[in-house]
Structure formats: C-alpha cells, structure tokens
Amino acid sequence: MARLRVVPVTAAKLGPRLLVAFAAALALLWVAPIAWMFTTGIKSAPEIFALPPTWIPQRPTLDHVHVVLTRWPFLRWTLNSVVVAGTTTVLSVLVSVPAAYAFSRLRWRGRDAIFLVFLSSMLIPLEVNVIPLYFLMNRLHLLNTYPAVFLPMIGMPIGIFLLRQFYINIPGELDDAARVDGCGNLRILWHVILPLSRPALAALVIYMFTFAWNEFFWSMIALSSPQMFTLPIGLRALQGAYDIDYGVLMAGAAMAVLPTLMLFLFLRGSIIRGITMTAHK
C-alpha cells in the first residue's frame, strides 16, 4: 500500500538517503550518553578523568562493578525491583480485566459516567499524593515494605482504559453465540475475550512493568532501609556516598540498565508496539 508522504515530499528534494543519514547521525548522538555511561563504568579511576577523554577504555576494569556489588546490596535491590514491578503488573492486570469487561461488553445504567470518573483520575499523578499516602501506609503499618510501594500503582486507570479500547472492537456476535450456548460472563471473558485480546494484555504488561520498575518519588518516601530499596532508590543512595566517584556511579547505573537493554534488544518490536498501543487514542 502506497503511503504518502508529507515529509517525503520534502525528502524528495533533500534526497531520502541524506535524510536517513542525518537521522542516523542524530540517533547516534542520542544513544551516546548511554554508551558513555557504560564505558565510564569500566574505566580505571585515572582514565575517567584523563584529558583528552577516551571513548574506548584503554585498560578495562571491573573494579567499580566490584565496589557496587560488595559494598552495596545491589543484587537485593534488583530482586526488590523485580518483586515490586512483578506484583504491580500481575495485580493490575487481574483487577483491570474484569472491570474493563464490565465497562465494554456489558450494558448497564451509569456505565459510561462511572467510567469517565475513573478515567479522569488518569490525570492525577502519584506524586501529588505522597503525603496522604505516607500517612495511610503509616497507619496500615506498611511503610518500608513491598506493599507500600505497589498498592498505589494497582488501581491505575490506564489498565481499564487500554483493555476497554480493545474489547469494544471485538464483534458482539462472538459473545452472543457463546451466550446462546449457555456461557456466563466469566466464561465468555475467559474463553472468548481474553484469547482475542493478547496484544492489549501484552501492552498493559509492558506499560505497568516499566512504570513500576522506574517509579522513584513515592518509593523513595515509602522505603527507608537500604535492604528494601528498589534499583532507582538504590542508585540514588550510591550517589549520596560517592558524590564524585563517577566510576562507581556509572558502573551501578550501567548494571541497572543492562537487563533493560538486553530485554529491549530482544523484544524491541513488541515493546515498541506495546508502548504505542498505550499511546493510541
């Protein structure tokens, strides 16, 4: 299918090759900070401050990695992040699926009004709520535990919004047929809707996992003991003690990024598709 051609019109004048070459140069510049982080992490201390700076480490060393792993509970932070992000993702999918079903496949009075109320809360960032959340978690004796971090992320409206968008476009004949066969809503959801909505589920999983994996402000308030830190908070702690030790800081940051980078290289297509779906409106 011939798709046209806004920029291509300009591009035709510029030459498409030139355009792509320019974009490629820009992309290189864009990822350069990440490359710089990785190389700094394996440079020796004097080389980090060598003038002129070197892009390729002359004598790569794992000293900084060693410091991060031995002086800090780095692996524990990673584990905490996996637990928090994993739980957030699983629970938000579990609560969003039936709600999205009720908001899209069932007809009832007040449905759209209630949905709009949920949806409008999408605009309330977690950040404005840190003080009341702190009081609430304190009262529930949950501060400095995993639930304190993941509970506020579960009822995010993006879950029902995304799934509902998808469910609405599934033809109604499918569940009508199932209903004639005597299926209840739960069976229709499980056997008809869920298998058809895998892309939307994947998108939600990717979105929630990255959101929870990266959450910073609230986690910093909710978690106080270094053993409980997630990676983002741990990295910040690293900075507190090693203000100027960029080798250690970059090694720690690089180690935190490495799993994300690996996953991204393998699942690039589906991650970008998943994120694009959350953006589609």
Add this chain to the structure above:
Amino acid sequence: MKRRYGRTVEIALFILPFAAFWILFRLGPVLYGFFISLYRWDPLGDAKFIGARNYLNLARDPRFWNALVNTLEFAAMAIPLIVGIGLVLALFIFAGRKRRVTTWLEAGFFFPYLLTVSVVGLIWRWLLDPDFGIVLLTLRDMGIDPPVFLNEPRWALPAIALATAWWLAGYRMLLFRAALEDIPDEFYEAARIDGASSPRVFFSIVLPLLRPAILFALVLTTISGFIVFGQVLIMTAGGPGRASEVLAMYLYRFGFEYLEMGQAAAVGTVLFLIILGLTMVSFRWLGYESSL
C-alpha cells in the same frame, strides 16, 4: 426481578477489585491530602486544625514562590522541547519508514524513555560535570566557552530540561508516529493533485489531523513538567542555592525534612489544582475531541 438483581451483583463484582484499589489508593489520598492540609501535624502525633493557615503560609513564603516560578520556568522550557523533539523525530521516522534501518533509529530514540529517572540524572550529571564532563570538554575543544551548566543559577534549569527532553521525547515520538500512520493516504494524494506544497500539506493537513495526539502529548508532558523531581534531586539537589528548587522538591523537603506535613500536603493540593486547571485549559484550547 431476581435475575436483574443477580446481574447487578455480577457487574459490581467485576468492577469491585479495581474500584477498591482505586478508591483506597487514588481517590482517597486526594481527599485525605486536602484534609491533612488543613491541620498542623506534630511529629509526635498530635494534630491541630488550623483551617487555611497552611495555604496562607505558602502564600507568604518567598521560597514557595521561588519554587513555583522555577516549576513554571522548567515547564515552559521542557514541554515545548519534549513535544517538539518528539514530533520532529516522528516525522523523520515516518519519512524513512520503508527502510529497515529506521526501525533501529526509532529504537535508539525511544530507549532513554525506558531508563529510570535516577539513571537519567546520574548520566547527565556526569555528562555536564564542570571539570570533566564530556559536553563541556567538547564545547571547549570547539572553541566555545560554555557556562558551567549545573553550577550556574541561570543554566541549571535549562540543563535539566534538556536532559528531560532526551529522556521523554522518545515516547512522544511513538505517539506521533502512530498518529501519522493513521492519516489516510488519500488526503495526501488529494493535496498533491491540487498542487499543494509540502509545508502547506504539513500545516493544513498533517498538523490539524495530529491535534488529538498533540493534545494528549501536551497534557501528558504538562503533568510530567509540573511534578518534576528526580532529575532535579540528582543533578542539582535544587541548587545552586535554590535556583532549581521545584514544587515537588519543596513538598518533599517540607514534608520529610522539616516535618511540616500539613504545609507539604497543601503543596500537593496546589499541584493537583494546577494540573487540573492546565488540563482543562488544554482541552478547551485544542478541542475536546479525543475518545475520552
């Protein structure tokens, strides 16, 4: 009758798990936060109702106004940067979409979005280090005498805005690229037949059709602009002096360093109202045409 009742229960059960989390941990805290903001909270646990005093204290505190102005300045720089760069990158990717290499370019532009804010902050602090930062060294090599970005009151916020644009523009790029793909080919073909120039096509066809996407990106980016915290904390800690202290940082310091929880909660309410107001303005301004 009985059947109908059963159906209501069933619908309620489908929604209840989500609604419970939403009420307890989303709606609840907004109201609770407002309630807290009307009290003076003693760290030892006593609370005294003081009405609007916390808000009056805010209004009288020059430091609050400084934080508010800094936040507005940051938003005024970061929002156009993030949305603008996102749009330009999307046009590049869309233009080159028939070449395989562009999927890799897109991946490169998008990847920073997957980084956590502390990584972004640490990377840019290192890039902009006054003595050994590669950015300053490179600029000096090119014969430019750059400001020591993070240590200069005038440059700290712009530098943080730039780092934020690097971090967040990739997501807006995906958003715009998806919207560009949704524009039917016939529109361009018709414009072509009419002999429209490419800037004309861009401004008369593409831009209007991107309106819902631009609205969404603007709302999203406005929110991130007004709650900016992590980058600032790591890159400058609000400094030099208080040149980059933003509202979220003011909230954090008053709540958890000075233990003025009531006043911090008042800042939370102010932030909430600002975001609400700006969202409503942008809906009005760009038209309420999304599928909300």
